[in-house]
Amino acid sequence: MMPRPVGSVPIFNGEDYAYWKARMQAYLQSLDPEIWSVTHESNANVNLLEPDYIKCNAKAKNALFACISKDVFAQLDASTTTHGIRTEIQGLYEATSDVKEERYYMLKNKYDHFTRLPHERANTVYSRFHVLVEEINALRDDFKMKPVEVEDS
Template identity: 35%
Template sequence: MATQGHSKGQSVNRPPLFDGKDYTYWKTRMEYFLQGFDFQIWSIVEEGDLLVTNEKDKWTEDDRKKISLNCKAKSILCCALSKKEFNHVSACKSAMEMWQKLRITYEGTDKVKETRIDILVTQYERFQMQPGESITQMFSRFIDITNGLAGLGKINEMGDMVRKILRSLPSSWTPKVTAIEEANDLKKMLLEKLIGSLMAHEINIERL
């Protein structure tokens, strides 16, 4: 049974569940879970099994610990997959092989990955607030793009994202944009602070 306050797949004591949807979101959460659970387990998933050179009948206590960790890494990944997704990787011999197969299945080869990055970069560069869109709705679209890029290994700097949000606002927001630029060092400004300021201004506009 899931811990109270957490839906299935959301407990801090169990890995996030992947059912074939939103792989990038799951992968990021799974990385955090494994790193927090046991960083050595994460290393096994990312880099491969701990090496044991002795024959089984000559295993030392250290060998057995390595085998146990290798099996635990594979077991945790299995527990994080729905039956359908488990079937895709059930023939894999190691946790790293499972992890890589999922990555290739849902992110594609390096060439496909580059194409996806190009598409998201274009969306990022052309990002604009839409007519009738609230700050919250606009920010949600923006985060979907930046998270998608981050999941593919392309991280945008905070200052760049702050400037991008400000440039995406319509001309009616120009006085507010100018005030923010004059009052803050945009290179150091947190995105959350910016959005909070914009939301407060939006509420004030609605009161008029």
């Protein structure tokens, strides 16, 4: 990922798709819920010639293209709808359910055996732990599993 100003979506270069996907969703929703809608929902029951749809699709497509690298862009069919573009990106970069499940159990094992490293500061321990919990919770959504919660002691 290439760094961008605070509040903007990082440019997706083919790495860390899950992070970029979450950031892109929040960004498109913040622009306008309709912009997210044309990106997220199937266009099967939509009049593609309706002016409101054309306007939202153009804004969403511009936002998507502004947040991907030339290499990622070269793999896409730029003439499709933003829903089609998002689906293409997802198909190219999102892991299969088997890979996700394997990663989930690997991360869960790290969680179960998490320990503080020698001479590690408390804020570093917390940061590592927080990243681990967030990664697990992002994956568990795909499997309808119970979220990992930090117990108060």
